[in-house]
Structures are given as C-alpha cells and as structure tokens.
Amino acid sequence: MATLKAFSNSDIQTAQSFLTQLIDVVQEDISGSLTRRKYQVFVTGGIGPGVTSSLFQTVYDQDFSLQTSNPMFDMTVGIFSGSSTVGGSATGIESTGKLLFPSTSLMMREKVDIYHEFAQTLLGDRDRAFFAPFANNDASTSLTTTTNRMNNVMFLTFKRLFHRDGIKKETFAMKFFQSASRAPLAGYVGEEGPNLNQTSVSGSAIFTDAGSASTLKVSNAGGTVGNIVNSSNTDETVGLMFYDRGVAAFDLSKILSGNQHVSGVIDAMAGVAHADAPVGKAVIGDTSGNAGAKFIPDFMVSGSVDNIVDHLSSTRFQSGTLTAMTFQNLTNINSTLYFCRANADEFNYSSNSTYLDSSGNINVIDAAARQDGSQKSFSFITKVGLHDAQGNLLAVAKLSRPVEKNPEKDITFRVRLDF
Numbered sequence: 001m002a003t004l005k006a007f008s009n010s011d012i013q014t015a016q017s018f019l020t021q022l023i024d025v026v027q028e029d030i031s032g033s034l035t036r037r038k039y040q041v042f043v044t045g046g047i048g049p050g051v052t053s054s055l056f057q058t059v060y061d062q063d064f065s066l067q068t069s070n071p072m073f074d075m076t077v078g079i080f081s082g083s084s085t086v087g088g089s090a091t092g093i094e095s096t097g098k099l100l101f102p103s104t105s106l107m108m109r110e111k112v113d114i115y116h117e118f119a120q121t122l123l124g125d126r127d128r129a130f131f132a133p134f135a136n137n138d139a140s141t142s143l144t145t146t147t148n149r150m151n152n153v154m155f156l157t158f159k160r161l162f163h164r165d166g167i168k169k170e171t172f173a174m175k176f177f178q179s180a181s182r183a184p185l186a187g188y189v190g191e192e193g194p195n196l197n198q199t200s201v202s203g204s205a206i207f208t209d210a211g212s213a214s215t216l217k218v219s220n221a222g223g224t225v226g227n228i229v230n231s232s233n234t235d236e237t238v239g240l241m242f243y244d245r246g247v248a249a250f251d252l253s254k255i256l257s258g259n260q261h262v263s264g265v266i267d268a269m270a271g272v273a274h275a276d277a278p279v280g281k282a283v284i285g286d287t288s289g290n291a292g293a294k295f296i297p298d299f300m301v302s303g304s305v306d307n308i309v310d311h312l313s314s315t316r317f318q319s320g321t322l323t324a325m326t327f328q329n330l331t332n333i334n335s336t337l338y339f340c341r342a343n344a345d346e347f348n349y350s351s352n353s354t355y356l357d358s359s360g361n362i363n364v365i366d367a368a369a370r371q372d373g374s375q376k377s378f379s380f381i382t383k384v385g386l387h388d389a390q391g392n393l394l395a396v397a398k399l400s401r402p403v404e405k406n407p408e409k410d411i412t413f414r415v416r417l418d419f
Contacts (some may be wrong), residue, residue, distance in 0.1 A: 003347055004387065005340075013337040018330050023162050025072060025325040030059055030317040031199075037064040037071075038306060042110060047103055047269035049280045053304035055110060057313070073158045077252070077300070077308050078115030079108070080129050082143045083151035085297040086112060103269045106304045114305075118155055118249070122242050124221035132237045132251050134217045134225045148237070152252040152300050154312060163246030164329040169216070169226060171328040172209045172241055172248070177316045179203030179257050180295070196264030196284075196299075196307075199315050206231040207255065209241050222247070230254075256316075258296035261285055266299075266307045333418050340384050340413040347405050350379040378406035384413050 029035045036059055040052040056076035060069045079085050081099070089108060092100045101108045120126040129142035130150040137145065158167070181198030211234060212226030219225050223244030230236040239250035252258065263285030265277045276283050284302055285293035293299065300308065317324045349355065380402035386395040397415045405411055 003349070003351070004391065005342075005346065007338065011339045011341065013339070015335045015337060017333045017335065019333055020168055020328045020330060021164070022328050023326065024323050025059070027318045027320045027322055027324040029061055029072065030075075030324055031314045031319040033314070034063045034065070035060045035069075036075075036309075036313060042107060042305070044106075044269055048271040051106060051267040051269060051280065051304055053107060053267065053306040054309070055114065055305055057306070057309050059313070070161060071159050072162055073156050075309050075313060076114055076155050077111060077305060077312075078113075078118060078153050078155060079111040079300060080115050080142075080149065080151045080153075081112045081127075082129065083149075085151055085300055088297060089301045105301045106267065106269075106307075108301065110305065111300075114155070115153060118153075118247070120221075122222035122245060122247060122249075123219055130240060130249055130251075132239055132249075132254075133215070133227045134219075134240050136217070136219070150239075150249065150251040152258075152296055154250045154252055154255070156248040156250075158246040158248075160246070162329060165244075165332045166224075166330045167241065167243045167246055168328040168330050169213050169224075169243060170210055171326075172228070173231075173327070174207045174248075174325045175204055175317070175323070176207060176255055177202070177204045177318065178255060180260055180262070180315065194264035194285075195262065195315075196266070196311050197315065199318055201318075203257070205255070207238055207250070210234070212241065252300070253296055256295055259294050262293050262295045262299045266302060267304045268302070335419075336417045338386060338415040338417070340415060342381070342405055342409075342411045342413075344407050344410055347381065348377050348379055348407055355379075376407055378404060381405050381411070381413075384415055386415065 036057045038054045038057050041055060042053045044051045056074045058064070058071045058074050060071055062069045086099070086108065089105050090099050090101055094100060099109055099112065116126040119128050119130070123130070125139055127139035127142065128137060130153060131137065131148045132150055133148060135148070142149070177200030179200060179202060180195040181200050182195065207228050208231050209226045209228050210231065211229070215227060217225045219242070222242040224242070226241045226243060227237045228239035228241055228248065228250070230238055236254065238254040239248060241248050264283070265281050266284055267280065268282030270277070270280055270282050273279050274281070274283055276286065282302070284290055284298065290298065382399055382402050384397045385393050387393055395417065397413070403411065
C-alpha cells in the first residue's frame with residue numbers, strides 16, 4: 001500500500017489566473033443569409049396575408065444548418081418606451097397599459113418589450129433607460145432626462161462559447177458603415193434609389209472600447225460596464241459594453257446616419273399590391289408615399305425586427321472575408337496548489353512487491369552492500385495521489401519521468417488542480 005501523509009494548512013494554496021482568446025468575426029458571417037438564423041415567432045393578423053418575423057437573429061460562424069456550426073451572437077433592436085420614436089407613432093394607451101399603434105407600424109410593442117427585457121437584465125429595472133456614457137439612474141430620471149439617452153438601440157449578445165467568463169477590457173472593435181448606399185434610381189427622392197438592401201460602400205467607422213478601463217462603471221445587475229466610442233472622435237460615446245454579460249448596446253442614432261433618407265420594400269400589413277411591392281409588402285421612401293422617410297424614426301417604426309436586423313447585418317458590415325468585429329474573451333481559472341513534501345526520512349521505500357525478496361529483505365543492487373549495511377534504501381516516485389480524509393483516492397498526478405528519492409533528498413511536488 002502506498003505511503004500516506006497529511007497536508008498542513010501551509011501546504012495548500014489557492015490562486016486565480018486568466019486565459020485570453022482572440023475572437024474574430026468576419027463580414028460574411030454577419031451579412032450572409034445562410035449564417036444568420038431567423039426564428040419566425042411573431043405573426044400579425046388582420047390586413048393582408050400577415051407578417052411573420054423573428055424577435056432576434058443568431059449569427060453563426062458558418063452555414064447554421066451544418067452540425068459543425070457555432071452560434072456566435074444574437075442581434076436585435078429595441079426602442080425605449082419614453083422616446084419620441086414611440087411617442088410620435090403611438091395612438092393611445094389601453095386601460096391595461098398596453099400601447100396602441102396604427103397598422104402602418106410593425107412590432108412596436110415587441111421592440112419596446114425587447115428594450116424592457118435588456119433593461120431588466122442589465123440595469124435591474126425594466127423601466128430604466130440606457131445612457132451613453134453609462135449613468136446609473138432610476139426610472140423617473142430615465143423618463144425625464146433625454147441627454148445621452150439611448151432611445152433606439154442595437155443589442156449584440158455574445159454566446160457563452162465565445163465570450164466565456166467575460167470580454168477583456170479595451171479589446172473590442174467593430175467596423176460599421178454609418179451611411180447607407182446611395183444608388184440612384186428614377187422615381188425616388190433626390191435620385192436616391194432603394195438603399196435597404198444595397199451594401200454600404202462608404203462612410204465606415206470603427207467603434208471601440210479603447211480607454212474604457214479608466215472610466216469603468218458597475219451596474220448592480222449587469223456587472224462591469226465600459227463605454228464604446230468612435231475611434232475617430234473618442235469624445236463621442238456611441239454605446240455600452242457589459243463585459244461580464246457579454247452584451248454590447250449601440251445607440252442607433254449615433255452609429256447610423258439616422259436622418260439619411262431610407263427607401264426600399266419592407267414587410268407590411270397590406271392587402272393590396274403596390275406598383276413596386278406585392279401583397280403583404282410596402283414601399284418606404286418613394287414618391288408615392290412617405291417620400292421623406294428617414295432611418296430614424298420612420299424605418300424603426302415601420303419595419304419589422306427582421307427588416308431592421310436584415311438591413312443592419314447585410315448592408316452595414318459589408319460582405320467579405322475581412323474582420324467586422326473583434327475582441328478578446330476571458331476564462332477565469334481557479335487553481336488549488338498542493339505542495340506534497342517528502343522530507344529526507346520519508347518515502348524512501350516502495351510499496352511495489354518486487355522491492356522485497358522472498359525472505360522479506362530489501363532487494364539491493366550490490367549484494368556485498370547487504371552484508372555491511374552500506375546500501376541505503378531508495379525509491380523512484382512515479383505518481384502522486386490525493387486522498388480524502390477517509391483515504392479514498394480522488395486524483396492522481398503522473399510524473400513525466402521517475403524521480404529518485406533517498407535519505408539525502410528533500411523533494412516537494414507541486415500538484416495543481418484547475419477548475
């Protein structure tokens with residue numbers, strides 16, 4: 001039987017370390033139709049064939065139908081209930097508190113609910129608003145303070161596989177096109193054709209959390225929070241990074257040219273076909289109606305969540321093999337170090353049956369040494385076992401090579417358990 005020795009308190013130490021991993025998200029992963037998974041969980045009724053839409057879309061690192069694909073992050077949009085986007089389009093409030101909107105708007109209650117859900121999760125209060133730069137505030141302040149308030153928000157929630165235990169501070173960067181395409185086409189305002197599905201080619205910006213370490217804040221619900229800024233003007237805060245939760249929130253009015261004219265075909269509760277759109281679709285931003293439509297608030301109000309996410313992902317990140325988004329994640333490694341000490345007079349014998357001869361004497365290398373007693377016992381240590389208080393073996397550490405132990409040596413083996 002192996003020799004056992006009890007640990008003292010000084011023989012056991014704990015430590016914490018961090019492992020980082022670089023994550024790159026390429027443009028095609030975000031813009032590709034096969035790498036973005038939709039969940040058709042919303043269905044309208046009434047006018048026309050109805051509109052179906054997701055509440056969010058998931059971006060994968062390859063075709064999401066493949067078993068080897070990995071979901072990287074979810075993408076959705078939300079609108080603050082006290083914003084002018086909601087106030088300017090709502091037609092009233094029911095006695096139950098439910099907001100009412102005309103049929104020309106889509107999913108406005110869902111967009112408000114999405115904002116509420118993120119506020120509850122990250123701020124601890126569904127009625128609070130996000131502010132960039134980050135500011136702790138109560139629900140009443142959120143409703144009355146408009147400065148730096150994020151009313152129209154794009155949320156990116158990174159999957160646990162990629163953000164691990166958190167996102168490393170000052171490593172996030174995202175290339176995003178603030179201006180939509182300006183393809184000319186007759187019949188559209190300012191000779192500007194449909195730009196909802198045209199990939200942006202100019203007006204890109206880099207948004208990063210560089211410098212956030214010096215201005216970190218803490219949300220009771222969302223953990224450590226850093227500001228995301230425009231790299232070309234670090235005084236312009238465009239969003240928030242919730243490092244512990246792996247969630248990035250962007251103010252669409254700052255990362256988009258919100259006042260830019262928007263045009264194209266969107267889903268709609270339409271029972272009659274349009275010259276440029278079939279039943280169930282509508283045209284936004286052309287001369288036949290809503291000619292002066294803007295991305296904010298018109299598109300945010302009239303488009304479904306899928307319409308908005310499709311536009312943001314397929315046009316504003318471009319389509320190619322270049323990096324669209326990058327960051328480093330953190331994996332916390334908690335370690336317990338066991339210092340297994342073998343003093344000079346310990347562990348010099350082996351429990352191996354070949355250590356003794358048939359007479360019960362120690363086998364020696366030199367037969368003459370048995371006669372004069374000059375041969376000292378020694379052993380070769382190959383494994384270190386960790387046992388519980390009852391002597392049950394819990395873990396075994398194997399040495400890369402046998403280590404000789406004799407009465408002239410003090411040896412300490414350090415066993416590290418990571419979890």
